[in-house]
Amino acid sequence: MPPPLHAPPSERVWYYAFRAICVLIFIFLVGPLLVIIPLSFNDLPYFTFTPAMLAFEEGAYSTKWYWEFFTEHSWQQAVKNSFLIAVFATLISTFLGTLAALGLSRPEMPFRKTIMALLISPMIVPLIISAAGMYFFYARIGIASTHFGVILAHAALGIPFVIITVTATLVGFDHQLTRAASSLGSSPTRTFFTVIVPLILPGVISGALLAFITSFDEVVVVLFVGSVEQRTIPWKMFSGIREEIRPTILAVATLLVFVSILLLTTLELLRRRSERLRGIRPQ
Amino acid sequence: MTTVDDGVLRTADGVPLKRSLRRATARRRTRTFMLVVPILAFLMVTFVMPVADMLFRSVDNQIVSSVLPRTTIAIQSWDPLSEALPKEFVFEALVLDIQESFKDKTLGRAGRRLNFEKTGMTSLFRKTGRRAKLITEPSYRDQLIAVDKRWGELDTWKLIHRESDAVTESYFLSAVDLTFDESGDVSWKVEERRIYLFLFYRTLWMSALITVFCLLLGYPVAYLLATLPTRHSNLLLILVLLPFWTSLLVRTTAWIALLQSEGVLNDLMVFIGVVSEDGRLQLIHNKIGTFVAMTHILLPFMILPLYSVMKTIPPSYMRAARSLGAPPFLGFLKVYMPNTVPGIGAGCILVFILSIGYYITPALVGGQTGTFISNFIALHISETLNWGLAAALGVILLAVVLFLYFLYDRIVGVANMKLG
Numbered sequence: 001m002p003p004p005l006h007a008p009p010s011e012r013v014w015y016y017a018f019r020a021i022c023v024l025i026f027i028f029l030v031g032p033l034l035v036i037i038p039l040s041f042n043d044l045p046y047f048t049f050t051p052a053m054l055a056f057e058e059g060a061y062s063t064k065w066y067w068e069f070f071t072e073h074s075w076q077q078a079v080k081n082s083f084l085i086a087v088f089a090t091l092i093s094t095f096l097g098t099l100a101a102l103g104l105s106r107p108e109m110p111f112r113k114t115i116m117a118l119l120i121s122p123m124i125v126p127l128i129i130s131a132a133g134m135y136f137f138y139a140r141i142g143i144a145s146t147h148f149g150v151i152l153a154h155a156a157l158g159i160p161f162v163i164i165t166v167t168a169t170l171v172g173f174d175h176q177l178t179r180a181a182s183s184l185g186s187s188p189t190r191t192f193f194t195v196i197v198p199l200i201l202p203g204v205i206s207g208a209l210l211a212f213i214t215s216f217d218e219v220v221v222v223l224f225v226g227s228v229e230q231r232t233i234p235w236k237m238f239s240g241i242r243e244e245i246r247p248t249i250l251a252v253a254t255l256l257v258f259v260s261i262l263l264l265t266t267l268e269l270l271r272r273r274s275e276r277l278r279g280i281r282p283q
Numbered sequence: 284m285t286t287v288d289d290g291v292l293r294t295a296d297g298v299p300l301k302r303s304l305r306r307a308t309a310r311r312r313t314r315t316f317m318l319v320v321p322i323l324a325f326l327m328v329t330f331v332m333p334v335a336d337m338l339f340r341s342v343d344n345q346i347v348s349s350v351l352p353r354t355t356i357a358i359q360s361w362d363p364l365s366e367a368l369p370k371e372f373v374f375e376a377l378v379l380d381i382q383e384s385f386k387d388k389t390l391g392r393a394g395r396r397l398n399f400e401k402t403g404m405t406s407l408f409r410k411t412g413r414r415a416k417l418i419t420e421p422s423y424r425d426q427l428i429a430v431d432k433r434w435g436e437l438d439t440w441k442l443i444h445r446e447s448d449a450v451t452e453s454y455f456l457s458a459v460d461l462t463f464d465e466s467g468d469v470s471w472k473v474e475e476r477r478i479y480l481f482l483f484y485r486t487l488w489m490s491a492l493i494t495v496f497c498l499l500l501g502y503p504v505a506y507l508l509a510t511l512p513t514r515h516s517n518l519l520l521i522l523v524l525l526p527f528w529t530s531l532l533v534r535t536t537a538w539i540a541l542l543q544s545e546g547v548l549n550d551l552m553v554f555i556g557v558v559s560e561d562g563r564l565q566l567i568h569n570k571i572g573t574f575v576a577m578t579h580i581l582l583p584f585m586i587l588p589l590y591s592v593m594k595t596i597p598p599s600y601m602r603a604a605r606s607l608g609a610p611p612f613l614g615f616l617k618v619y620m621p622n623t624v625p626g627i628g629a630g631c632i633l634v635f636i637l638s639i640g641y642y643i644t645p646a647l648v649g650g651q652t653g654t655f656i657s658n659f660i661a662l663h664i665s666e667t668l669n670w671g672l673a674a675a676l677g678v679i680l681l682a683v684v685l686f687l688y689f690l691y692d693r694i695v696g697v698a699n700m701k702l703g
Contacts, residue, residue, distance in 0.1 A: 126657060130330065133337030136336050152329045237536065
């Protein structure tokens with residue numbers, strides 16, 4: 001809230017200065033993402049605004065980099081791979097993670113802290129170490145350079161996100177509800193599907209979305225464990241930036257920004273629903 | 284049902300109540316534990332064993348002993364401090380080993396392995412491999428020395444003797460810029476080959492500075508979010524979460540577009556006239572690039588824990604401070620800030636942990652001077668193929684990270700980690 005009228009001028013100056021600083025930081029956060037959107041419509045293969053673009057000349061803008069993305073085989077293969085790998089990795093980590101989170105939320109769980117620390121560790125161990133280890137070990141058991149291998153690796157990396165979000169949902173879980181269900185004669189299975197699942201579903205879905213985006217954005221492990229056959233969108237972008245830098249990358253980046261806006265909106269809606277279900281009202 | 288009247292409470296089938304309860308609890312514990320068994324088994328195979336495999340490579344040294352098995356056994360009888368060459372039968376064993384492994388095409392691996400310790404070994408083994416088949420009778424020693432005089436040098440044999448052990452410390456020594464010198468003692472590497480300690484140092488101080496930048500930029504934003512009414516702060520929170528959810532490569536690409544010398548920022552500065560056309564600033568492929576891009580990428584990891592702590596501080600604290608006569612700044616310093624310390628700790632450790640292990644962003648925008656230790660681990664795995672050294676560097680990096688993770692767990696508790 002703004003300072004009251006009787007506040008000394010120094011306080012009011014500071015109030016507006018603080019706001020201005022915050023605006024600058026927000027520009028730093030979001031600006032770079034917004035700049036690439038117009039750049040991706042550049043007619044020339046540059047990563048900057050041409051004078052013609054600034055003058056809003058008609059020929060300066062084009063959608064040809066988008067066309068290149070949608071028509072070139074290697075990009076399309078990358079899109080297919082990215083979705084295939086991310087979907088299966090998400091299914092595995094969501095299933096295993098939800099199961100584990102249900103166990104971890106119960107007070108009788110033995111070695112709770114140790115297990116929790118272990119399950120979070122794929123997020124903490126530097127990716128290059130995990131990737132190198134997987135590269136050697138997966139080759140030894142014969143699943144390196146296969147989709148299967150990359151899916152398993154990504155599922156492992158997605159597990160911490162599922163665990164964190166689902167356990168957070170279960171913290172506010174009212175165990176009286178399951179007891180009420182049993183006292184009304186419901187079997188444990190039925191209680192699970194009709195009482196527990198609807199309540200934790202928002203948490204599970206947000207965990208799944210986080211696991212999905214983790215796999216979808218991941219590049220280090222794919223570079224090491226995968227081969228050209230498993231080339232994903234981030235892989236193409238990484239090698240694109242390193243070798244021949246083309247605005248197609250900017251077009252892809254723009255599309256990915258919209259994908260993340262979409263995911264973020266879904267997540268926000270889920271969070272609101274979860275709070276409503278658990279009886280938390282926004283002030 | 285038999286009733287025993289000894290004052291012990293029993294269930295309907297006569298089991299003492301205590302034991303029955305203990306059994307039921309144990310059963311429930313086992314049942315609960317079964318819920319995490321699948322995930323533990325899965326992570327064991329897909330994650331823990333791979334990482335352990337990688338770490339084991341830092342001491343694993345079976346190349347020489349598997350390529351040169353006879354020599355490995357024969358050389359045990361030789362005392363490397365004796366100042367005399369090994370006996371004839373050691374030379375014989377080596378000739379047989381070289382002949383055999385040359386045929387199997389495994390000899391090159393031993394040469395490459397020894398070359399990590401002493402340059403020239405690859406070519407020595409290649410040369411000897413080609414000519415060894417002509418050596419069929421004694422004296423093996425003289426004929427080998429005739430092939431290459433290095434077989435008559437003590438250093439060569441000391442090296443083979445040292446590296447024929449199944450376990451080696453040489454990768455770790457190498458990872459901290461040490462080496463075995465001519466006499467087999469541990470000593471510093473020659474000046475121009477000492478790079479790793481400097482690299483660890485650079486990774487640490489750059490990460491620390493990135494953490495400070497994140498704190499300086501994150502603290503005001505988190506404060507603003509925490510003090511605004513919820514409906515405004517939720518909107519602004521989306522601006523924090525959007526970069527958090529956007530692909531790392533997208534954000535790195537954006538910074539390349541902005542910072543490169545023909546990029547948006549430089550064009551803008553030339554247009555305004557801050558810099559001249561020839562004086563375009565080098566903002567990328569150096570430390571600046573790494574600092575800017577990494578701060579941007581890790582900033583949400585600072586804001587989110589700070590915000591979640593600040594949200595719990597009642598606004599009445601500050602009002603109380605004011606009403607007791609504290610000027611706003613003093614009140615903030617003495618009352619508000621101490622309450623945010625857990626958030627500062629959590630955010631800083633998280634950002635620092637994530638930063639020291641970063642690979643992709645430094646690789647793309649760091650150039651020569653802004654790369655981290657991870658980039659060298661990747662280099663040794665995919666280019667120089669010195670996997671042992673990569674593993675040793677990895678062990679040291681992981682030790683630092685796990686120590687910080689332990690600290691994080693102590694301060695925040697892993698279970699309290701929040702995302703978005």
